[in-house]
Amino acid sequence: MRFEVPFVPEATYAALVAGQASALSAVYFRLGPETPDARLPGLADPSPLELAVGLAALPDIPRLGLLNAAFHAPDLLTGDGLRDLVMLLDGYLAAGAVTGIIYADQYLLQALSDASPEVAGALCAIPSINFRLDSLERASAIIEAAGSTRFRPPPSVILDRDSNRRPGHLAAITAGLHRQWPGMQVGVMANEGCLYACPYKTAxxxxxALSRLAACRVGPDINRDLGCLRRFAEDPGRMLASPFIRPEDVGQLEGVVDFVKICGRSRTARDLRTIVSAYLAGRYDGNLLWLLDTLEILSDRYACDNASLPEDFFARTADCSRQCRTCGYCRVLADQFVSLREPALPHYTPD
Incomplete structure (x- = not known):
């Protein structure tokens, strides 16, 4: 299996990525601290110059810049913001540091295409996982929309995370996309631990996206107080019902999809080294919640020893009915393997 991984220009992590280039389908990265994407701003996001230098030094693998915010302010579609974004992409192209973008706003894709056909024609446009492509028909429609612009057609697409543990469903969509677009690479995202069919996701x-606008700042407390983190704490079985894929289970999708995306780019470089290394090795000995985006926030309160989960965990949860109220399998596992941690100060060691 090949992997799509985050890129940050930290020397040890960049060396890991470069050394594993043959196992990678692509790297992806935030274009800059002020560019809109689907994560809240980090405390120390690298500058475009730092990113461009680090990316240009990588072996010849696709390098994908993130423009995957759900929507954008009007001036980014028509005004100075659009001009600045085109200039930023042009700079990355001149440095040989980007081959495509990942987008979630078709308005922005069309605006960029109209503003600079030259820049668009040098880049592929890949739909974000947040398009929630859960059927062949939906995936085909979004891929065709991307191809209607001056951007190069998407060479890959990632299917909706809720399909992760439905191998037959994934195989059918993958086969259909391969028929319609020979050479298209189809992937899934492995380590996002959000609720299945998350009812909070659209909001x-x-x-x-709103947090990118000066008038609105949204922090994590809304999820703790009203959203998914509250649901997980009230019912820890939901943690294991989340459609993540453990490193040990990636092999279950060999021949079903073409690659697996690893998320966590807002984590530290040290964390990313551990996460990516675990998936490359197919094994992780530690707190499963720490490995997963979303659930990582709860890993200081709850622990689930990944190595202790049953060997048939994927088989038992694949193609399940998703009727958690009547099934109870994940709740039984959580009672056995998810524990509340005692409060403690973190232990810091040199990076």
Missing amino acids: HDAHI
């Missing part, structure tokens, strides 16, 4: 993506 959450909108809140993140």
Whole structure:
């Protein structure tokens, strides 16, 4: 299996990525601290210059810049913001540091295409996982929309995370996309631990997009107080019902999809080294919640020893009915393997 991984220009992590280039389908990265994407701003996001230098030094693998905010302010579609974004992409192209973008706003894709056909024609446009492509028909429609612009057609697409543990469903969509677009690479995202069919997702993506606007700042407390983190704490079985894929289970999708995306780019470089290394090795000994985006926030309160989960965990949860109230399997596992941690100060060691 090949992997799509985050990129940050930290020397040890960049060396890991470069050394594993043959196992990678692509790297992805935030274009800059002020560019809109589907994560809240970090405390120390690298500058475009730092990113461009680090990316240009990588072996010849696709390098994908993130423009995957759910929506954007009007001036980014028509005014100075659009001009600045085109200039930023042009600079990355001149440095040989970007081959495509990942987008979630078709308005922005069309605006960029109209503003600079030259820049658009040098880049592929890949739909974000947040398009929630859960059927062949939906995936085909979004891919065709991307191809209607001056951007190069998407060479890959990532299917909706809720399909992760439905191998037959994934295989059918993948086969259909391969027929329609020979050479298309189809992937899934492995380590996002959000609720299955998350009822908060549409509003959450909108809140993140709003946080990019000066008049609105949205922090994590809304999820703790009203959203998914509260649901997980009230019912820890939901943690294991989340459609993540453990490192040990990636092999279950060999021949079903073409690659697996690893998320966590807002984590530290040290964390990313551990996460990516675990998936490359197919094994992780530690707190499963720490490995997963979303659930990582709860890993200081709850622990689930990944190595202790049953070997047939994927098989038992694949193609399940998703009727958690009547099934109870994940709740039984949580009672056995998810524990509340005692408060403690973190232990710091040199990076």
